[in-house]
Amino acid sequence: MRRVMRIVSVLFLLLIHFRQYHSECVMTECDGTEDKNHPPCKTNISSIAPITVIRSKNPDYFNRIEKFCSHLILEDHRSNVCCTENQIQGMTDRLSNAVAILGSCPSCFDNFAKLWCQFTCSPDQSDFMTVVETSGPLKIVERIEFEVSRDFTEGLYDSCKSVWFGNDLSLHMLTTDGKVSYNNFFGFMGKKNPTQNIPVNTDFVHSANEVIKTNKRKFLSNWYIQKIMNLPITPCHKSAGPNLPACGVIDCPSNSYQLLDLSGAERLGKKVFTTAFLKPEWALQICGCIALTVGLVFVLKYSCHRHPTVDGCYMDIGKGSLEIQFEHLCEQYATKVIAHPWKFVLLGLLIAAFCCSGNSKFHSLTNSIDQASSAKGETRQDRKIFFDTFGPTHRxxxxxxxxxxxxxxxxxxxxxxxxxxxxxxxxxxxxxxxxxxxxxxxxxxxxxxxxxxxxxxxxxxxxxxxxxxxxxxxxxxxxxxxxxxxxxxxxxxxxxxxxxxxxxxxxxxxxxxxxxxxxxxxxxxxxxxxxxxxxxxxxxxxxxxxxxxxxxxxxxxxxxxxxxxxxxxxxxxxxESSIAVCNKTIIRVIIVLIQNELQVAVETDKIVSVAACAAVLLWVFTMLGTYHWPEPSLLSALVHHKLLISVSAVMINVISVWCSIGVFSLFDVHATDNAIVVLFFVITCIGINRIFVTIRTFQSNGHCYGLPNISDREINHRITDTMRRSIPIVLTNSLICSTCFFLAGGVPPYVSVSMPAVEVFARHAGLAILFDTAFYLLVILPLFQYDARREMLGKCEIWPWYEISDNTKTDICMQVSEGTLRSPVDWFKIAIAPLLLYRVCRVCTIIVFSFTLACSLFWTLKLEYGFDQTMAFSKESYLTNHFKNMNKVLNTGPQVFFIVQGNIQWHEPKIQNKFCTLAGCDENSMGNKIRSLAYAENYEGNYLHGDVNIWLDSYLQFMHPRGSCCKTDGKHFCEYYRTV
Structure with a gap:
């Protein structure tokens, strides 16, 4: 019995000394302080108990608690809290600021609000919080230890780590060192920073389970159970409440909400030539062109008859074959040219003067959009819609x-x-x-x-x-x-x-x-x-x-x-620069930098083109002449030169280009300065072939060397024979070249090209070739017959009053018949042509050609659209260096706009959810797809990156704000606007 009483006494004493520790407040509002952002003070005897707030007695107080800390409200419309009304007002204001950063994901913000509600207002503060350091007589809290469950802290971080704010992660603003991590996140929130609304230093203790600790309070040593703060976490893909949607797909990339994965995407849309099948309409157009060509060849080649006594093929049209009829017409035309040369020249000059007069209306295209996109093209239409709706973009x-x-x-x-x-x-x-x-x-x-x-x-x-x-x-x-x-x-x-x-x-x-x-x-x-x-x-x-x-x-x-x-x-x-227009008249063109540099480049191109034309002129003059000095006089060496006809041919090429530009200018179709410069060079290179055909036809038959006392009839016969042979070749060549250019230029009935710069250049080139052909018939042939007559008579080119002697003429004709007098062109006939006839050379030529063709086809498939913008300027230009800097260091490109057209009922929630990106919007909405592409970092070909602004998101946030932050003034994060 005594033993039992001893045991009971011991148990009684243990029950006296072992008591359950009751939760209390550890910090509260400082005495005499009305500042809602003032740091808290350590509690004393009078403030250690929680405050009871009842809805009916304290409606404003209660509503603030309910706004962000609804988990602290009991069933009977009351709440026990450790924060005063002033403190709860400061906390709700700070959380309202956080809504702007984390509010796009309601679940993340709900978890974030729970943490600070427990920190500021929980009636169980003493269970998981300990004041470590205070200052001043009021015992202002400087440092506090906050013991939180590891499950809660990890859940909070996981729900917020992928939330976006603008073009960056929200936690970049809430972490130390700007690097988003678990430790940096809680390290940022635990470091006192009044400017960031963090009032005290907080040591977060991340505990896994409840622990038993000893606490010496007053003079009594007690054992008590130390609890930790551990509230249920709301995962980001789940709703935080009955009236709150789950986080959007961008803010919550969990297993079922993945960001757009482009790791296996193929880079398409940049190559000029691909192995993909052509569109049906293009295939039909190409087949039509091939069929037309085959039909034309069949008519000209295989629908003819063989004459038993005449070699060759002819068609039964008129009195002879088609070829003979055509040559007969050319012979008749040559006769007219020889009889009335100045009439043809005058007619050609009148046509040139009329067409060139259109250049008075010419102005160069300077707007890049006019060169790269057609007036009816999709790009131009989208640009017009954007400018009409939102106005022009910034300079x-x-x-x-x-x-x-x-x-x-x-x-x-x-x-x-x-x-x-x-x-x-x-x-x-x-x-x-x-x-x-x-x-x-x-x-x-x-x-x-x-x-x-x-x-x-x-x-x-x-x-x-x-x-x-x-x-x-x-x-x-x-x-x-x-x-x-x-x-x-x-x-x-x-x-x-x-x-x-x-x-x-x-x-x-x-x-x-x-x-x-x-x-x-x-x-x-x-x-x-x-x-x-x-x-x-x-x-x-x-x-x-x-x-x-x-x-x-x-x-x-x-x-x-x-x-x-x-x-x-x-x-x-x-x-940048542009053209100022007033009263429908261009009163001033201010070329600033870019256009100035383009103009300098154009001027440089002009010099290059003039030099190229001079080189062509020198080449023609050199290759068409015959170099010998038959008599002591220097003038005798210039009898068989071709300076006059060479200069005339190049001048006619240039005039042809001006005529083409003038005609198109009359119809208000203009080209760029760069295109015109290239046009001169191209037409000169193509047109110079005509004079080569004519002169070489004249020289190859020995017509250029006249005999003593040669008759006018013989001279006219030789000139007529040369024209009869050369005119068909020139006309055929011109028809083929102009057809190719008109095909690229989209001249009916050909296919149209969508890029205006190419289209306009091709049309100008095609018409310039036709003009060049016309001037060949009207101007060049009369000049040729004059030069040929002069040469056969043995007269000097630059001094026609000088004429070589009859003996010299006879000697020259004998040298030509013996093959001892040659021109530079004969070098190709003597050296190059025999070399190509060797079997080894032919085999090597075929191999080189085949290899070159194969390499060209291979690299053509690698060719991509466009070119580097530095190629538009000279290497010495400072813009070239600027663009190189842009390519090297600039990580941000131009803005990209996605415009939705049509009669869309934006007020309907179902329509809104198809475009918005906020919580509750469709996972596959247009906005979410664009954001996913902008934030995807696993695809090298993805150039869409940066901030994504969707007006519908801003509108919905404005209509249903979660916080009271309206805008920033650059000094304070928010300005508050209250309605009266």
């Missing part, structure tokens, strides 16, 4: 600064001083326009209105483009071991977190225009850590004012930058 001015190899890192004070000076000079650049003075501030794009600054993407805009602001950042305090110079700490922090409103230097990262500066737009490089080592800095300015004012300012900008000097960096620049 872009760019400056790229590159550090020389001898310069160190980008964190260079002299460099930034020069950069601030450059930006300031650009901002102060003025130009007189009419009666007013125009500055950049008058024409620049201001996204937040006229009261804010210009949208200038520049590293200096992290300091609001103000040198004094940069200087005020100042170096770090003495003895500060954590920070380096605050100039660069501010810049580094802004690169990692562009949306930061206050850094270590207590300055905003937002530009003077009130918006963030995307690092990829101002630093050359790819990833965040690479920006610190950037050696190229980009300054981009957007203009959105009156076009005439912009053009004038751009002209002055080009003049300034052309003479600008920098000591610590090399730079390249680029701007």
């Amino acid at each position: 872009i001015e760019q400056v790229f600064l590159t550090l020389p190899p001898s310069t160190g890192t980008m964190f260079n004070m002299p460099l930034f001083e020069e950069m601030f000076t450059l930006v300031n000079n650009i901002k102060n650049l003025s130009v007189v326009y009419g009666t007013s003075t125009i500055k950049l501030d008058d024409i620049c794009y201001k996204p937040l209105g006229e009261k804010r600054g210009c949208a200038i993407m520049s590293p200096t805009n992290y300091f609001q483009n103000n040198w004094e602001t940069f200087q005020n950042a100042g170096p770090a305090n003495e003895g500060d071991e954590e920070l380096d110079d605050l100039h660069w700490e501010h810049l580094k922090y802004c690169i990692k977190n562009p949306l930061t409103v206050s850094t270590y230097s207590e300055m905003s990262c937002f530009g003077e225009f009130g918006g963030p500066i995307e690092p990829s737009l101002v630093f050359g490089g790819g990833l965040c850590f690479q920006y610190y080592g950037a050696r190229t800095f980009m300054i981009t300015i957007l203009l959105n004012g009156d076009e005439g004012k912009c053009i004038e300012w751009e002209a002055e900008f080009m003049k300034m930058m052309s003479k600008y000097k920098m000591k610590n960096a090399n730079f390249t620049f680029m701007t």
Whole structure:
């Protein structure tokens, strides 16, 4: 019995000393403080118990708890919390700010809100929170230990790690070092930072299970069960409540919600020639062309008869064969030319004068869209719809600064001083326009209105483009071991977190225009850590004012930058230009930089083309003449030269091009300067063949050497025979060439080409060839008969009063008959032709030809559309270097717009879900597909990347806001607007 009583006494004593620990508040509002953002204080005897909030007695208080902390509400419309009304107001305001970052995924934000609701208001704070450090007489909490279940913290991180905010992950703004990871996420939230609304330092203790700890409180040593904060987690692909949708497919890439996988995609759509089957309409058109050609050949070749006494084939048309009839017509025409040469020349010159008069209406195409896209093409129509709906796009001015190899890192004070000076000079650049003075501030794009600054993407805009602001950042305090110079700490922090409103230097990262500066737009490089080592800095300015004012300012900008000097960096620049039109008359064409460079390139091409024409002229003059000096006089050496006919042929080629341009200009069809330059060269090369055919036909039959006392009848016979043989060849050649060009130019009934630059060039070339043929018949042949008559009479070309003697004429004819007098063209007949007849040479020629053909076909399949933009300028152009810099360091390309046309009922939720990307939208909506493509990083051929803005998302968020944050002012993250 005594033993039993002893056991009972021991148990009684144990029951006295072992008691259950009751949950209490560990921090509350500081006494006498009304600031809702003030850090909390450690609880005392009077504030250790939770506060009871009843809906009927405290409606505003209760509604704030219900907004984000509904899990703290009990069934009887009351709640026990450890936060005062002032504290709950501050917490809900801070969570409202977080909605802008994490609100696109309701499940993520719900988990995030649970964490801070438990931290601020949970009635069980003492179970999982311990105040570690306080300051001041009020015992302001400086550091607290927060023990959280590992399942909860990992679930919170997993639900938020893929949530997007703008063109970046949301957690990039909520992590240390700008790198999204589990430790960096909780490390960021645990570090005190009043500017980021983090009031105290928090040591997150990630525990797996409940543990038993000892606690010495007052004077009594007690054992109690230490709990941890562990609430149910809502996975991102599940709804966080009855009225909340699950996260969208972009914010929740779980097994059933994958981002677009393009790893196995094939790169298509860039090759000029592919092995794919042609479209049916193209196949039919090609078959029609082949059938027409075959039919024509059959008619001309196989529908003829053999004459028993005459060699060759002829058709029963008229009195003889078709060939004979055609040659007879050519002979009759030659007779007319010989009889009335000046009448034909005069007629040709009149036609040339009339057609060339159309050049008075000519103006060169300067707009690239007019050259690359047809008026009825899809690109032009989409562009028109976009401009009619949203207005023209912004004009872009760019400056790229590159550090020389001898310069160190980008964190260079002299460099930034020069950069601030450059930006300031650009901002102060003025130009007189009419009666007013125009500055950049008058024409620049201001996204937040006229009261804010210009949208200038520049590293200096992290300091609001103000040198004094940069200087005020100042170096770090003495003895500060954590920070380096605050100039660069501010810049580094802004690169990692562009949306930061206050850094270590207590300055905003937002530009003077009130918006963030995307690092990829101002630093050359790819990833965040690479920006610190950037050696190229980009300054981009957007203009959105009156076009005439912009053009004038751009002209002055080009003049300034052309003479600008920098000591610590090399730079390249680029701007735009256009044509100012008033009262339907072009009053001024201001060529600024790009067009100026194109014009310089055109002028260079003109020089090259003139040189090419001179080379062709020299070649014709050299190859068609016969070089001998039969008499002591120098003039005798010029009897058998062809200077007159060579110069005339080249001039006729040039006139033919001008006639073609003039005719098309009369019908308001214009070409580019580049196309015209190439046109002169092409037509000259093609047209010069005609004079070669005629002269060589005349020379090969020995007609060019006259005998003493040769009669006019014999001379006319020789000239007529040459024309009869050469005219059919020239006409056939002209018909084939012009047909090919008209086929490419889309002249009816041929197939049309969709690219205007090719189409216009081909049409001009085809018509120029026809003009060249006409002038050959009207001008060149009369000049040829004059030159041939002169040569057979033995007269000098440049001094027709000089004539070689009869004995010399006889000697020359004997040398020709013996084969001792030759022209340069005979070298091909003597040396090249016999060489090609050797069997070895023929075999080698066939092998080389076959190999070349096979290689050409192979590399043709590798050929891709377009060409590098640097090919449009000379190597010496500063635009060439600028474009090279763009290709090398610029990670962001032009904007891409997706326009939906049609009568769409946007107010219907089913229609909205097919286009939006928010939580609750269709998984396969158009917006989700575009976002998936923009964020897919596993396909080298995917060039769509960056921020995706869908107006429907913005509209739905505006109509159903979750937070009270309306916009940023560049200093504070949000401005609040309350309705009265």
